[in-house]
Amino acid sequence: MGLPGHRRTSGDKRRRAAQHGLDAVNPAICPKCDKATHPHRACAFCGTYRGRQVVDVAKRAARTVRKTKKK
Template sequence: MAVPKRRTSPMKRDQRRAQHDKITAPNVIPCPNCGDVMLPHRACPACGFYKGRQVTKGKAEEIE
């Protein structure tokens, strides 16, 4: 059975563990209808369009 030849240092241990908690920025794309930023595969929160169809009321329409 394989065993470690050297003890893992605290720095190497912490570097390994830090990769699991790494924060990534959300992937945002411009809305093809209004140009506002939106998350992919979701309806645009500003105009309510998804894949060229209006599926929800946008925030701009709710304010009016």
């Protein structure tokens, strides 16, 4: 079975771990409702993407209510 050729120093570990952090999300502003949303995704508040209605927000809210009631 393979064994590590050298001991990994604390500095080695820190340098490797320095790449593991998550970047902060750069929010996009919805042109319709002016709320901060994820870029390249339909707005979670009004359901539009590039000025087009793509998600029926009322229907989705009703579904969420139904799902939470079941439990």
